[in-house]
Amino acid sequence: xxxxxxxRSVIAQVLVCMGCCCGQTERGRPGVPVEFLKSxxxxxxxxxxxxxxxxxxxGPCDVPNVALIVVGQETFxxxxxxxxxxxxxxxxxxxxxxxxxxxxxxxxLGVHEIAPFISHLGCAxx
Numbered sequence: 001x002x003x004x005x006x007x008r009s010v011i012a013q014v015l016v017c018m019g020c021c022c023g024q025t026e027r028g029r030p031g032v033p034v035e036f037l038k039s040x041x042x043x044x045x046x047x048x049x050x051x052x053x054x055x056x057x058x059g060p061c062d063v064p065n066v067a068l069i070v071v072g073q074e075t076f077x078x079x080x081x082x083x084x085x086x087x088x089x090x091x092x093x094x095x096x097x098x099x100x101x102x103x104x105x106x107x108x109l110g111v112h113e114i115a116p117f118i119s120h121l122g123c124a125x126x
Contacts, residue, residue, distance in 0.1 A: 011096045012050050014089060017066040019057025029064040030082035040090045049100075050093040060116040071102040079114040 016032060017023075023032030034054050041052045058066050063079035067089065070076075078085075088109050095103050 008048055010049065010051055011100070011102050012069060012071045012093070013053065014050060014093065015053045015055045015058060015068040015070070017056075017058040017068075018054050019061075021057070021061045022065045030080075032065055032081075033086050037086060037090070041093070044090070044094055044097075046090075046093050046097055049097045052093075060114070063114055063116070066114070066116075069105070076105060077114045077116050078109060078112040079116075080112055085109065085112060 016034070016037060018032055018034060021027070021029060023029060023034070025031050037052060038054070041047055041050075046052065055068075058068055060066070060079075065079065065081040067078045067081055068075060069078070081089075085108075088106050092103070092106055092109070
């Protein structure tokens with residue numbers, strides 16, 4: 001079966017959760033600077049190379065302010081993002097655009113890496 005292709009050559013995609021829990025300041029969660037992210041992505045011309053998607057719930061809901069970064073076949077889950085962490089995402093996207101390839105995530109974001117889904121290998125199948 002042929003694989004569909006697009007005209008864009010996207011380096012990565014950043015999905016920022018704004019679902020049931022993330023950014024819900026009235027529930028005591030840190031805010032998600034959606035308008036700031038969108039305006040910076042536009043201002044820096046990132047969308048054609050590093051896609052930004054403000055998403056509904058990505059899960060896991062026990063961790064606030066989740067982002068999912070997709071680079072090729074790899075995924076990176078981040079949680080507990082707030083304040084300058086979002087600027088770090090922007091700076092990383094700019095570096096990727098400038099290098100014309102994915103570069104490693106900054107170590108400062110590494111402390112936010114989460115493993116959202118536990119694999120239950122060995123479960124009996126019905």
